[in-house]
Amino acid sequence: xxxxxxxxxxxxxxxxxxxxxxxxxxxxxxxxxxxxxxxxxxxxxxxxxxxxxxxxxxxxxxxxxxxxxxxxxxxxxxxxxxxxxxxxxxxxxxxxxxxxxxxxxxxxxxxxxxxxxxxxxxxxxxxxxxxxxxxxxxxxxxxxxxxxxxxxxxxxxxxxxxxxxxxxxxxxxxxxxxxxxxxxxxxxxxxxxxxx
Amino acid sequence: xxxxxxxxxxxxxxxxxxxxxxxxxxxxxxxxxxxxxxxxxxxxxxxxxxxxxxxxxxxxxxxxxxxxxxxxxxxxxxxxxxxxxxxxxxxxxxxxxxxxxxxxxxxxxxxxxxxxxxxxxxxxxxxxxxxxxxxxxxxxxxxxxxxxxxxxxxxxxxxxxxxxxxxxxxxxxxxxxxxxxxxxxxxxxxxxxxxxxxxxxxxxxxxxxxxxxxxxxxxxxxxxxxxxxxxxxxxxxxxxxxxxxxxxxxxxxxxxxxxxxxxxxxxxxxxxxxxxxxxxxxxxxxxxxxxxxxxxxxxxxxxxxxxxxxxxxxxxxxxxxxxxxxxxxxxxxxxxxxxxxxxxxxxxxxxxxxxxxxxxxxxxxxxxxxxxxxxxxxxxx
Numbered sequence: 001x002x003x004x005x006x007x008x009x010x011x012x013x014x015x016x017x018x019x020x021x022x023x024x025x026x027x028x029x030x031x032x033x034x035x036x037x038x039x040x041x042x043x044x045x046x047x048x049x050x051x052x053x054x055x056x057x058x059x060x061x062x063x064x065x066x067x068x069x070x071x072x073x074x075x076x077x078x079x080x081x082x083x084x085x086x087x088x089x090x091x092x093x094x095x096x097x098x099x100x101x102x103x104x105x106x107x108x109x110x111x112x113x114x115x116x117x118x119x120x121x122x123x124x125x126x127x128x129x130x131x132x133x134x135x136x137x138x139x140x141x142x143x144x145x146x147x148x149x150x151x152x153x154x155x156x157x158x159x160x161x162x163x164x165x166x167x168x169x170x171x172x173x174x175x176x177x178x179x180x181x182x183x184x185x186x187x188x189x190x191x192x193x194x195x196x
Numbered sequence: 197x198x199x200x201x202x203x204x205x206x207x208x209x210x211x212x213x214x215x216x217x218x219x220x221x222x223x224x225x226x227x228x229x230x231x232x233x234x235x236x237x238x239x240x241x242x243x244x245x246x247x248x249x250x251x252x253x254x255x256x257x258x259x260x261x262x263x264x265x266x267x268x269x270x271x272x273x274x275x276x277x278x279x280x281x282x283x284x285x286x287x288x289x290x291x292x293x294x295x296x297x298x299x300x301x302x303x304x305x306x307x308x309x310x311x312x313x314x315x316x317x318x319x320x321x322x323x324x325x326x327x328x329x330x331x332x333x334x335x336x337x338x339x340x341x342x343x344x345x346x347x348x349x350x351x352x353x354x355x356x357x358x359x360x361x362x363x364x365x366x367x368x369x370x371x372x373x374x375x376x377x378x379x380x381x382x383x384x385x386x387x388x389x390x391x392x393x394x395x396x397x398x399x400x401x402x403x404x405x406x407x408x409x410x411x412x413x414x415x416x417x418x419x420x421x422x423x424x425x426x427x428x429x430x431x432x433x434x435x436x437x438x439x440x441x442x443x444x445x446x447x448x449x450x451x452x453x454x455x456x457x458x459x460x461x462x463x464x465x466x467x468x469x470x471x472x473x474x475x476x477x478x479x480x481x482x483x484x485x486x487x488x489x490x491x492x493x494x495x496x497x498x499x500x501x502x503x504x505x506x507x508x509x510x511x512x513x514x515x516x517x518x519x520x521x522x523x524x525x526x527x528x529x530x531x532x533x534x535x536x537x538x539x540x541x542x543x544x545x546x547x548x549x550x551x552x553x554x555x556x557x558x559x560x561x562x563x564x565x566x567x568x569x570x571x572x573x574x575x576x577x
Contacts, residue, residue: 042535053539057560060567062505064526064538074527 006177007112007188008034010170011084014110014192015039019081022106024068024098025088028052029061036061044080046071069093072101084110087188090148096162103164109193115186117151118173122184136187152183155191168192213239213264213301218334221310225330231321235310238335239264239301240293243277244285246339252569253341254283255332256292257349257356260423260479261471263300266292275554282558288345288565295356296331297323297479299472306407306472316474318404323478325352325486329359336367343367345569348561350374350550351517352479355486358525361502362488370505370568372561375514375550377521378528379487384516387426388480391419395473404474416473417464424463429513429546495524499532506536507564509557511549537564 004012008031015021019041023032026045029052035041045056045063056063064071069092083106085098090113092098102109114136115121121132131141139146150158152171159166171178171186178186217237219225224234241264246253256266256273267277267290277283283290294302297320305320312319336344347360347368354376361371377384395401398415406412428436437456444451452458488498506529510522519540529536541556543549550557 044535050542054556054559054563057507057537057539057567058563060563060570062535062537064530064536065540066523066526066538074530076531079533 004034006172006175007086007190010172010177010190011035011086011110011112012038014168015041015082018042020044020079021082021084022046022075022080023084023086024072024102025085025091026052026056026061026063027086029056029059029063031084031086032056032061033059068098072098072105075105077104078107080106082106082108082110086110086112087114089113090146090150093147095148099162099164103193103195107194108167110190111155111193112188112190113150113155114146115152115171115183115189116149117153117183118187119184134187152186152189155189159191159193163196165194165196166191167194213241215239215301216335216338218338225327225334227321227327228324229322233303233321236296236303236331236334237301237307238293238296238303238331239298240291240335241265241267242292243267243290244288246289246341250341251343251345252287253289253291253336253339253344254346254348254565255336255344255360256283256290257332257347257353258292258295259349259351259353260476260483261420261467262294262353263298264292264294264302265300266290272551273554275551276558276561282554282561283348283565284562287569291336291339293332293335295328295479297328297475297482299475300470304472305404305474305478315405315407317407318474320474320478322481324482325355325359326363328482329356329363332356332360333364333367343369346370346372346565348372348374349376351376351547352483355483355488358488359486361499361504361506362493365502365504368504370507370564372507372509372564373522373525374509374557375511375517375522375547376525377517378489378524380484381521385484387422387516388484391422392477392480394418394422395477398473401473404477406473411468412473413465413468416468416471416476417461419473419476420467420471421460421464424460426516427546427548429515429544431513431544432546432548435544495528496531498528499534502532502534504534505564505568506534507560508536508538509550509560510538510540511543511545511547511553512540513544514547514549516547 021041021043023045026047032043036043046068053065083102089095120134124132170190171182172188173185217235219234219236224232262272265271266273279286294300297304299306305316309316347357349357354373357371357373395415398412400410401412440455442455442458444453508522508525510519526538543553545552
């Protein structure tokens with residue numbers, strides 16, 4: 001079995017045993033497969049890519065081939081214990097709408113995203129005068145799936161503005177959890193959210 | 197060589213058509229119309245071996261023109277069913293039966309009416325997808341199977357899958373409806389109606405009592421031609437035929453000049469040799485009348501309490517059963533919190549893709565069935 005990514009470890013830690021989980025943009029289903037085997041969750045993924053769908057089914061992960069920009073409207077309020085947006089929020093067309101929908105459908109929402117204002121990115125912008133290409137942001141400007149650019153502090157501001165309660169957060173750099181200077185140093189931010 | 201011979205013989209034995217007769221009077225089957233029908237015979241084939249726990253049985257459900265011969269030589273789904281294939285006969289016991297109303301060994305309008313000693317013709321009662329499935333349930337009971345590992349089928353076969361999910365939810369572990377719909381749209385009914393009208397307009401149809409004379413060959417052939425057009429796609433027809441012409445030996449100004457015309461005529465004429473026109477009328481009616489939401493059921497409650505795992509498959513180029521109809525099934529699964537998956541396979545074959553695009557289909561189905569048979573369910577439900 002593959003080594004569990006630090007991001008996944010955080011999420012595995014946050015999700016309760018036997019919960020129901022909806023993963024939006026679940027990719028090849030690796031995280032959901034881990035949640036099934038380690039937390040015995042009832043898992044459902046939504047994903048658009050043909051190849052990823054085949055991988056999900058091969059791993060025994062239930063998945064709908066749909067666009068998450070539209071795919072949530074068919075769910076009743078609070079139909080899942082957790083809705084996960086793992087490296088997805090920055091890639092959807094309307095992140096504000098997606099997050100509101102996730103908070104409607106899920107009792108709690110887990111969000112992870114690459115921190116666009118991390119030090120290495122700042123360095124490249126400031127000293128090289130180039131749009132950053134880093135470990136957490138590996139794409140060139142012309143072929144990136146990322147549509148929106150946000151930092152840890154931006155997201156915290158957003159939650160405050162939208163009255164979203166942050167129950168827990170975790171920040172990761174070089175596969176280690178950070179305690180301090182998250183907005184400057186973290187490559188990835190993770191948040192456990194709930195509507196207040 | 198000896199071993200090869202033995203395997204060949206085993207295959208022949210396994211794929212031999214079997215028959216099961218039930219609903220002998222006075223215990224006739226009550227149809228959804230209220231009419232009674234009996235005795236009823238279902239023709240069926242089985243592939244693979246039923247295990248001791250009788251837990252590895254998969255029921256395969258055919259489409260409009262299909263029959264019990266799903267696997268082996270010339271089997272309509274032989275790409276999918278067999279040793280090491282998507283429906284792996286080394287692991288699973290696969291059952292395929294000809295539908296009630298059919299003409300390939302099961303009771304239908306061309307069968308002998310016990311009351312008259314002559315073929316039923318149009319004295320045969322109207323049948324529904326529900327009746328077809330009720331008859332299949334009797335066959336499954338007869339085989340001693342309490343719970344099927346899976347029910348699977350495309351097009352009309354997919355409608356039967358949906359009917360199993362509604363009528364016998366506790367007797368299936370999983371369901372795989374492919375390229376299908378919960379009900380026919382006006383467009384789908386319209387194509388079937390044109391096919392039916394072609395048969396009814398044939399003077400040889402004679403009100404459906406043609407069994408002692410010439411069959412309505414022209415009408416049935418035209419019906420099949422229309423069908424074939426709807427099963428393909430613009431792209432697949434362009435790829436298959438283009439505007440290529442062929443030698444027209446008919447001396448007619450309106451002969452088959454284009455390859456596509458020759459193909460459709462060949463398909464139409466061939467169909468007449470293996471299919472009964474009255475069965476075509478009865479089965480297309482059953483398809484058009486099918487509506488899983490009949491009887492005051494709504495989308496949110498239709499699959500309520502369904503514990504079976506579901507895999508819905510659609511094909512992007514299928515314009516006869518467009519993907520939105522499969523998405524509607526998915527929506528019902530979502531609303532009822534059914535453990536379900538949905539895949540849209542890229543294919544240019546149109547509706548025919550469910551019979552032709554078997555590589556991706558087999559991969560999905562094989563893996564899905566692995567999960568189901570390992571009881572690898574996602575926790576509590």
